[in-house]
Amino acid sequence: MSGKYVASEIEGKWQKRWADAQVAFVDTAVPGNEFYMLNMYPYPSGSRLHVGHGRNYILGDALYRRERMSGRKAFNPMGWDAFGLPAENAAIQSGVHPREYTMGNIARMKEQLFALGCLYDWSKELASCDPAYYRWNQWLFLRMWERSLAYRKTAPVNWCPGCRTVLANEQVVDGRCERSGDAVEIRDLTQWFFRVTDYADRLLEGLDHLPHWSERVKTMQRNWIGRSEGAEIFFRVDGLIEPITVFTTRPDTLYGATFLALAPEHPAVALLATRSGRGREIEEFVERVRRESRLEREAEGGEKEGLDTGALALNPATGRAMPVWLANFVLPEYGTGAIMGVPAHDQRDFEFARKYGLSIEPVYRTEVAEIDPAAMTEARPHDGYLYRSGSWDGTPNGPEAVRVAIRWLEEKGFGKGKMGYRLRDWLISRQRYWGTPIPAIHCPVCGVVPVPDADLPVRLPEDVDFRGVEGNPLERSEAFVNTRCPKCGGAARRETDTMDTFVDSSWYYFRFLNPRDAERMVDTARVKRWLPVDQYIGGIEHAILHLLYARFICRVLRDMDLVHLEEPFERLFNQGMITRLNPATGKTEKMSKSRGNTVSPDELIARFGADTVRLATLFIGPPEKESEWSEEGVAGAFRFLNRVHELCLRLQELPAGPDAPADTPLRRLTHRTIARVTQDASEFHFHTAVAALMEYQRGIGEALDSGSEAPAALREAARTLVKLLHPIAPHLTEEWWQRFGETGFLVEAVWPVADPALATSPDVTLVVQVNGKVRGRLSVARGASESEAMALARADERIAAWMDGRELTRTVFVPDRLLNLVVR
RNA sequence: GCCGGAGUGGCGGAAUUGGUAGACGCACGGGACUUAAAAUCCCGAGGGCCCAAAGGCCCGUGCCGGUUCGACUCCGGCCUCCGGCACCA
Numbered sequence: 001m002s003g004k005y006v007a008s009e010i011e012g013k014w015q016k017r018w019a020d021a022q023v024a025f026v027d028t029a030v031p032g033n034e035f036y037m038l039n040m041y042p043y044p045s046g047s048r049l050h051v052g053h054g055r056n057y058i059l060g061d062a063l064y065r066r067e068r069m070s071g072r073k074a075f076n077p078m079g080w081d082a083f084g085l086p087a088e089n090a091a092i093q094s095g096v097h098p099r100e101y102t103m104g105n106i107a108r109m110k111e112q113l114f115a116l117g118c119l120y121d122w123s124k125e126l127a128s129c130d131p132a133y134y135r136w137n138q139w140l141f142l143r144m145w146e147r148s149l150a151y152r153k154t155a156p157v158n159w160c161p162g163c164r165t166v167l168a169n170e171q172v173v174d175g176r177c178e179r180s181g182d183a184v185e186i187r188d189l190t191q192w193f194f195r196v197t198d199y200a201d202r203l204l205e206g207l208d209h210l211p212h213w214s215e216r217v218k219t220m221q222r223n224w225i226g227r228s229e230g231a232e233i234f235f236r237v238d239g240l241i242e243p244i245t246v247f248t249t250r251p252d253t254l255y256g257a258t259f260l261a262l263a264p265e266h267p268a269v270a271l272l273a274t275r276s277g278r279g280r281e282i283e284e285f286v287e288r289v290r291r292e293s294r295l296e297r298e299a300e301g302g303e304k305e306g307l308d309t310g311a312l313a314l315n316p317a318t319g320r321a322m323p324v325w326l327a328n329f330v331l332p333e334y335g336t337g338a339i340m341g342v343p344a345h346d347q348r349d350f351e352f353a354r355k356y357g358l359s360i361e362p363v364y365r366t367e368v369a370e371i372d373p374a375a376m377t378e379a380r381p382h383d384g385y386l387y388r389s390g391s392w393d394g395t396p397n398g399p400e401a402v403r404v405a406i407r408w409l410e411e412k413g414f415g416k417g418k419m420g421y422r423l424r425d426w427l428i429s430r431q432r433y434w435g436t437p438i439p440a441i442h443c444p445v446c447g448v449v450p451v452p453d454a455d456l457p458v459r460l461p462e463d464v465d466f467r468g469v470e471g472n473p474l475e476r477s478e479a480f481v482n483t484r485c486p487k488c489g490g491a492a493r494r495e496t497d498t499m500d501t502f503v504d505s506s507w508y509y510f511r512f513l514n515p516r517d518a519e520r521m522v523d524t525a526r527v528k529r530w531l532p533v534d535q536y537i538g539g540i541e542h543a544i545l546h547l548l549y550a551r552f553i554c555r556v557l558r559d560m561d562l563v564h565l566e567e568p569f570e571r572l573f574n575q576g577m578i579t580r581l582n583p584a585t586g587k588t589e590k591m592s593k594s595r596g597n598t599v600s601p602d603e604l605i606a607r608f609g610a611d612t613v614r615l616a617t618l619f620i621g622p623p624e625k626e627s628e629w630s631e632e633g634v635a636g637a638f639r640f641l642n643r644v645h646e647l648c649l650r651l652q653e654l655p656a657g658p659d660a661p662a663d664t665p666l667r668r669l670t671h672r673t674i675a676r677v678t679q680d681a682s683e684f685h686f687h688t689a690v691a692a693l694m695e696y697q698r699g700i701g702e703a704l705d706s707g708s709e710a711p712a713a714l715r716e717a718a719r720t721l722v723k724l725l726h727p728i729a730p731h732l733t734e735e736w737w738q739r740f741g742e743t744g745f746l747v748e749a750v751w752p753v754a755d756p757a758l759a760t761s762p763d764v765t766l767v768v769q770v771n772g773k774v775r776g777r778l779s780v781a782r783g784a785s786e787s788e789a790m791a792l793a794r795a796d797e798r799i800a801a802w803m804d805g806r807e808l809t810r811t812v813f814v815p816d817r818l819l820n821l822v823v824r
Numbered sequence: 825g826c827c828g829g830a831g832u833g834g835c836g837g838a839a840u841u842g843g844u845a846g847a848c849g850c851a852c853g854g855g856a857c858u859u860a861a862a863a864u865c866c867c868g869a870g871g872g873c874c875c876a877a878a879g880g881c882c883c884g885u886g887c888c889g890g891u892u893c894g895a896c897u898c899c900g901g902c903c904u905c906c907g908g909c910a911c912c913a
Contacts, residue, residue, distance in 0.1 A: 216907070219828045223909040230913080248913055261913090304911075329911040339913045348911050422912060543908085619849070621836055628836075632850050639864090640849090688838070691848035767844050772894040774844060798880095812893050818843050822893050 005645035007609020011731040015114055021745065022122055035067045035074035037535045038509055038569075049112040050598035051617060051629065052578035052591030056537045058614050059575055059623055059684065061118040062727040063535065066681050069723070069751035077512040078113075078120040080106050082129035083501045085163055085179060088434040091466035098434040098466075102129060112601060117610050117730050119747070126515045128504035133511065134436040135457030136521040137503050140553075142439055142450050143560060149195045150428075152448060156265055156290075156332060157427055159187040164471065165431040166191055168500060169424050170224075170545045186290065191429040192438055192497060196552050200225050200421045202566070203551055212571040214624075220543040226422025231406050233340065233415035235260060235313040237268075237324060239275045244268060244313065244324070247335030247420050250342065250382070251409060252401035254317045255389040256363035257340040258353065260324045261306065264289045265332035269309075272324065276310040282326065289328045304329055304352050316414040317390060327352065335420050343379065344371075350379035363389050364397060426549065428500045431472040433464060435498030443485035443492040452486050458494070472496055505546050506553035509533055509568055527563045536569040539577070547572070573684060576626035578617075588628055599629060611729035612638045618686035618728055640694060641732060644725065647701055648736045651718040654711055663758065666703040666713045669696065670720050671758035677724045678754065686728060693725055720752050767818040768793050770802040778819075786813040793819055 039060040049057070064076040080102075087098035087105075094101075106127065113120065126133055144150040158167045162182035166189060171178050196203075204225050207218045230249035237244055237260075244260060262269060264286040273282040285307040304327065311324040322340075329348065330339055343353035344362040353360055360373040366384035382397045392408070395401045409415035429438070437458040439451035451458055461480040464473045474480055474496040485492040507522070513530055514523040538546075547569075554568040577590045582597040591598050604613050616637035621627035673696040680689035700717045703709040718740055722733040726746050737746035760782065766789055768776040776799045778792050790811070793799050799821075806823040813819050 215828055220908050223827065226909070226912070228912075246913080250913080327911095329913095331912070334912050336913095341913090346913075348913080351911090420912075422909080540907085619836095625830090625837095630836080630850075633836080636849055642864090687836095688848080691838075694848055765844075769843085769894070772843095772892090777844070810893065812843090814843060818894090820843080820893050 005642050005732070007611060007641075007731070008606075010735045011117065011610050014731045014734045015117060018117075018119060018745075018747075019114065034530060035072040035534050036530050037064055037067070037074060037076050037537070038512075038533050039076070039078070039537050049109050049116075049601060050591060051601050051604070051613065052580070052598065054112075054116065054601060055578060055617055055623065056539070056575045057113060057118050058116060058617050059573075059686070060537050061116070062614070062618065062686060063537075063681070063684070064119060065727040065730060065747050066751065068747055069726070069749060071750065075121045075124070075512075076119065077124040078122065079125065079508045079512065080127040080129075081501065081505055082106070082127040083134075083435045083498075083504055085165075085432065085434070088432055088466070091434075093467075095465075095467040099129060102127075115605055115610060116601065116614065124512045124515050126508065126511055128436075128501070128508065129434075131457045131459050132516070132518070133508075134504065136507075136511070137436040137499055138439040138451070138456050138458060139453065139521055140507070140556075141499070141503075142453065144194065144556060145440075145450055147560075149198065149556060150192060151195065152190060152192050154188060154190040155193075156186045157189050157191055158184045159189070160184055163432075166427055166429055168427045168502070170426075170502075170548070191427055192440075193425040193427055193429075194552070196426045196549075197421060197423055199552050199555055200227065200423050201419075202555055203548065206551065206567055210567060210570075210572070213569075214572065214574055217540070217543045217547065217572060217574065221548055224423060224544045224548065226420075228420045229402075230418060230420055231402075231409060231415050232336065232418045233316070233409060235316070235322070235340070237272075237311055237313045239311060240268060240271060242268070244338050245336045246338045246340045247418065248340055249420065250345070250402070251405040251415065252386065252389075252392065252395070252397075253342040253345050253363055253382075254315070254340070254405060254409075255386075255392070256342045256344045256361045257315055257317075257322065258343060258359045258361055259322050259341040260313050261327035261330050261339050261341055261352070262309075262324065263330040263332040263337040264326050264328070266326075266330075266337045269326065272309045272311050278308075278310050281307060282309060285326055289326075292328070304348070304355060306352060306356055308356070316409075316412065323358070325352075325356070333424055334422065344373065344376070345379055345382055347379040350376070361388065363387065426500075426552075428503055429497040430500055431496075432498055433460065433466070433473045435501060436503065437474070437480075438495045438497050438499060440495040441483055441485060441492045442495065443488060443490060445490055446485055446487040448495075449485055449487050449492070455486070474498070502546060502549045503553075506549045507557065509550070510557070510563065522557065522562050524562055524564075527565075531563065532565055532568055532570040535571045535573065537573045537575060540574045543574075573624070575623045578620070578629050579626055580629040590626070591629065604634060608634060608638045609641075609731070611641055611732050615641065615690065615729055619690045621687055623684050623686070640690075640697070641729060643701075644697055644721070644729075645732065645736075647697055647704075648718065648722070648739070650704055651700070651714060652739060654714055662710055662713070664710055664713045666700065666709045666717055668758050668761055669699045669703075670713070670717050671754045672760075673724065674720060674752045674754040675759045678751070681727065689724075690728060693721070693728075696721060696724075722746065723749060723752050764816045766816070768796070768799055769818060769820040770799065771822055772820060775799055775802050782816055784815075786811070786815075786819070789813065789819045793821070 037060060039056055060076065064074055067074040082102045087102045090096065090101050091098045128134060141150055158169065158172050160167050160177040160180060160182050162180035163177060167177060167184065172184050176183055204222060204227055207221055210218065228249050230247060231251040233246050233248065233251060233254065234243040235246060246260065269282065269286060273279040289305065306325045306327045309324045309326060312321040313324050315322050330337065341349040341352060343349040343358060343360045345364060360376065362371045362373060362380060363386055364380065364382050364384055365371055365387055385394050385396045386392045386401060392404050395404050406417040437460060439456065439458050441449045441451060443449050461477040463479060464477055466473060481494050481496065483492055483494050484490065510522040510527055513526040517523060550568055554563065555566060557563045558566060579588045580591050580597045580599065582589045584596060589597060601613055612634060616634040619637060620633055673692050676692040677689045680686065680692065700721065704714065722736045723746065726733040730747065734746045762782055763779050764782050766778045766780045767774055768778060776796050778789065780789060780792065803821065803823055808821060809824050810822040811819065
């Protein structure tokens with residue numbers, strides 16, 4: 001081999017050897033010394049593993065290698081989130097079956113992972129589109145159905161016209177489909193849901209026990225669950241048998257409630273329409289509001305539209321009649337779909353009342369303020385204390401006022417305390433082919449019947465044509481749709497909805513422990529031994545999608561006694577995105593295929609090698625933040641690896657010398673570097689670890705040049721350098737491990753341990769300050785006393801000059817750090 | 825509006841149980857090598873001021889104030905940016 005660093009030669013050789021040795025890398029567990037790491041698994045739809053997206057694989061691999069070298073039994077599995085819309089959309093355009101498209105993408109991505117030198121436990125590989133995997137989605141669905149955690153209902157749901165399917169609320173961002181960007185419409189459809197709202201409190205409470213998750217993600221989940229404390233109040237309405245129930249966070253303002261407003265979708269609206277003389281008007285209003293897309297209806301500053309139904313409700317506190325209105329700003333899915341209007345203290349209610357001439361009655365005031373409702377220009381804050389509120393009068397604003405109101409409501413039977421949530425049930429139906437078929441059968445006699453366990457999996461049919469097709473192709477597959485009712489044996493039709501792909505990803509982390517198990521979904525004993533996942537690495541985009549669903553399904557499995565844990569992921573690391581200047585827009589944007597500013601790793605690997613790409617990616621900045629990609633950074637990384645290579649060539653030619661494990665400057669540098677790199681790598685701060693290694697490389701070179709270092713110290717430095725650099729640049733370092741005459745894989749070698757006696761130097765620089773300003777530096781022996789330092793300081797000309805003619809009033813001495821002389 | 829996070833050189837960033845601000849890299853300038861260039865290596869550099877030079881002084885971590893011998897770090901009040909939620913009752 002030539003003296004020059006030729007990345008391709010070295011990397012090809014080691015990638016082949018690692019691939020051959022894969023089986024040996026898969027460990028059996030040793031309890032108490034385990035490490036289970038999970039990269040957010042790639043989507044095959046992202047057919048190119050571009051550098052931006054690839055950062056978490058490189059990060060994950062580097063951490064995995066370091067953990068292995070630290071003697072932990074680690075495994076790093078890979079699963080493919082293989083179902084999804086992109087594959088099906090590609091099929092519609094090209095006619096290629098989604099399976100073929102998906103498998104091609106997986107193969108391509110695997111090649112790129114190998115090319116980057118990433119080690120995964122391929123024996124645990126799984127893909128969600130495999131019937132051996134998705135049958136357990138179906139099995140889980142059936143268990144949830146038995147427990148009423150899966151159910152079917154007709155409800156206004158989000159419909160994406162571009163994807164031609166319904167979406168979960170979590171997949172709607174600012175009124176648009178998070179995938180296609182189309183404005184989402186609201187349609188009344190009968191769909192399958194998971195009852196995630198039953199778990200709202202547990203999901204919320206659990207966040208308090210995740211100290212290793214970022215505040216950012218936890219806040220996002222808290223906001224999404226959106227719990228608010230309040231009360232339900234029942235209002236009797238003339239002509240209705242059932243009272244109308246309202247949710248409010250301010251039951252203490254009940255005396256100020258002057259109207260009720262219902263969502264046009266409220267179930268009582270139909271009755272009100274027939275009873276009042278305004279049936280036609282009401283129907284028209286309902287129609288008009290429902291035609292508005294969610295985007296229009298929730299738009300900020302949208303005009304408040306209302307219609308008086310003519311019905312009257314009774315305010316249980318004041319005994320007065322309140323008109324019942326319909327209002328476009330009342331949303332059917334939050335609370336009860338009905339509100340009580342308190343115009344005096346709520347800006348939205350105030351505007352509505354002003355527009356339609358409804359009365360305004362303040363119930364809070366401060367000591368001084370006398371309030372004239374007619375003079376108000378906006379709603380008043382809940383300032384001061386209650387008045388005009390019967391027995392509640394004089395109660396100051398605050399939690400106590402709410403408690404007083406709830407106690408009164410409960411005593412009188414007019415209402416009760418209640419929590420409100422923003423979170424809604426998880427809509428899992430999708431009107432698409434490429435997903436897990438929902439295991440249900442529609443029988444004209446028996447109704448909706450579950451598929452018996454023995455008939456699982458319900459497989460996707462193969463005889464499907466995709467090209468230019470409208471709607472769900474499953475509906476046109478006779479072989480799939482036509483079946484027999486498992487109960488009565490009569491002719492029946494199969495459910496053609498498939499599941500949201502987030503169902504697949506909600507439990508795959510359990511499946512890595514028994515990927516080929518045909519007997520059960522999860523292996524409870526192995527889960528007990530390995531879970532929770534020690535370290536999860538993923539992007540922030542899953543903060544309230546995947547990560548909320550996974551926490552939910554984990555709890556469901558726990559309640560089924562299949563797993564022991566409440567939280568699946570102990571540590572969560574959100575790597576930041578890589579941005580890059582987009583030549584088309586002139587702006588720095590996140591790297592993505594759709595924006596056309598990606599950097600292909602293939603090209604960079606061909607030019608510089610995988611080690612350079614890995615180094616540049618890790619060195620670019622702190623991994624939790626987003627960082628801008630630069631070509632110059634890659635060149636810098638390449639230069640450094642060349643310097644390492646050349647240094648290793650010189651170290652290789654060392655003459656054999658006597659062992660002299662002395663305390664030398666190089667040995668001190670070696671052990672200080674071990675301490676730094678070990679610490680940095682454990683915090684994912686590979687960028688500072690690289691900085692330490694750059695200093696180390698230069699330090700070893702200088703030690704060599706000096707000619708005075710003990711050969712033993714140089715030999716130690718050579719091996720330490722490749723060990724510490726290995727997680728970051730694995731190929732070059734494996735090569736040098738071997739050339740230095742070591743045997744076995746470096747990835748299986750022992751991570752070096754810093755000798756604390758050597759990691760600290762015998763001399764320290766003591767800073768001398770006068771009145772808090774640095775005026776000099778002294779080199780003293782570690783542990784020097786205050787009087788020794790004082791003597792040295794007085795002997796220093798410069799310091800003496802600063803003290804000259806002034807009175808020393810105080811000295812502050814921090815051993816090994818500083819001496820501060822306070823003078824007057 | 826509510827909640828969370830962040831503001832440090834030309835740039836990416838380093839340093840926080842309060843103790844030398846700017847490690848490491850990029851870009852830049854100078855030098856060595858070379859016929860020359862590239863590549864490589866070495867040196868320099870926060871801003872301002874004094875000095876022939878050696879060297880020295882002042883200012884400086886978004887802004888204002890506080891605590892302290894000493895503040896990027898702690899406290900109070902602001903400003904800006906990023907992210908989440910929001911006609912949510």
